[in-house]
Amino acid sequence: MIIRSLFFATYRDMAGHDELAVELPSGARVADLVGSLRARGGGLARLPEKPVVAINMDYAPLATELADGDEVAFIPPVAGG
């Protein structure tokens, strides 16, 4: 299945991209996506092991199982206001 990963602010700087399509086996969880991204090396190796993520615009735990076509946003500490 294909997961659309989105990066913002410091994570965007690390990734060097706004988004990446990642292929994962079905049944994969968010933690597997994080591991796959970190294993790509480069700036992504600096992605935290336990980042805050949102799946399809809702905050979600790392144990959440993903579905094909999910949009997973990596959310560094927020600083609005």
Added chain:
Amino acid sequence: MDGNFALVTEDAIDPSRMLGGALSPADGAALLFWGVVREQNDGRAVSQLEYSAYAPMAEREMLRIADEARARFGTGAIHVVHRVGRLEIGEASVAIAVASPHRAEAYEASRYVIEQLKQRVPVWKREGYVDGATEWVPGFTPAAEAAR
């Protein structure tokens, strides 16, 4: 009953439109929280500021917060607007208009919305300093399952 409203925009925020937009004939008061860019942060002179957002989620999360505040405090409509892009000192980065039949609830709801916004809404800011350096401003780590 008029609806709550949330927006992420690159355009300057108009304070009178914010207040007028939230008010209905049932209200006896309206409060405007007006958050602006200041010239110093942690003792460093700031020359400019750039906000970025995960805009569709930021709008959804701001609307959720407005709905929570309205249900909790019993106000009228709550409108929340966050600016993105490059801002100068003195410009508004965020505006929260709370209309209410009575003033006490409006103050409480306004405070609730800005505090929750700072903790949950996916917006980031990068400061540019007078010495030419730029840095992402450290912020809050949202809970994996935000309180609903």
